[in-house]
Amino acid sequence: MALVQLDLPDPMAMRGRWAALAAVQAASGHGERCRALWPLWHYDDGHGSWADLHHLDEGRAVLLGQDRNDSETFYAEAADFFEERETDLLADAPEWWEPPVRRVRDAELFLGFVYGFDGGTWHRAEYDLDDGFASVGLPALSTDRTREAILGTVRHVSHQGGDEPSHESVDALTAVDGEVDAGLLAALVPSADRDAEAGAAAARAFLAA
Numbered sequence: 022m023a024l025v026q027l028d029l030p031d032p033m034a035m036r037g038r039w040a041a042l043a044a045v046q047a048a049s050g051h052g053e054r055c056r057a058l059w060p061l062w063h064y065d066d067g068h069g070s071w072a073d074l075h076h077l078d079e080g081r082a083v084l085l086g087q088d089r090n091d092s093e094t095f096y097a098e099a100a101d102f103f104e105e106r107e108t109d110l111l112a113d114a115p116e117w118w119e120p121p122v123r124r125v126r127d128a129e130l131f132l133g134f135v136y137g138f139d140g141g142t143w144h145r146a147e148y149d150l151d152d153g154f155a156s157v158g159l160p161a162l163s164t165d166r167t168r169e170a171i172l173g174t175v176r177h178v179s180h181q182g183g184d185e186p187s188h189e190s191v192d193a194l195t196a197v198d199g200e201v202d203a204g205l206l207a208a209l210v211p212s213a214d215r216d217a218e219a220g221a222a223a224a225r226a227f228l229a230a
Contacts, residue, residue: 092133
């Protein structure tokens, strides 16, 4: 079997969107769901489904995670726990995919997908099952997804009513590629629910390297 090529944005193309969502969630008191602690970028949906992007040397990265409801792939310990047939998520993968996988397994988390970025292209092992990646809904994959996730966060925390933030104000936050300041957040998150400095710091953490 050969690895399957994937059409996903490279990590640096995701950075501004991931950082923008992290800024709004941290400013709104939910910073644990979306954050950067180099070399790791983390996202979870608040309901047990998650994705982590591990940065490696030479521009490589590994993106892995699980949808708690929709991942039909069971790797290693998950196959034993759920008494399901195992899907080898590292089949034909290069050795550098393994260390992030090992860290997740050491943390006693289950995996549904493992994708590797070699500096130019994303790949995964070959299998026909739904690995749950699409249903995790990683917002940083596109501007539209990020915008909706940010607006959803604002709607959830807002207790003041009023107009919804404009798409332009959301897009301005993503466009600065992690260089977020408190002023940009002021246009998005209601002041009563905002810790703008925490939000800006959460975004700038994505600039570490």
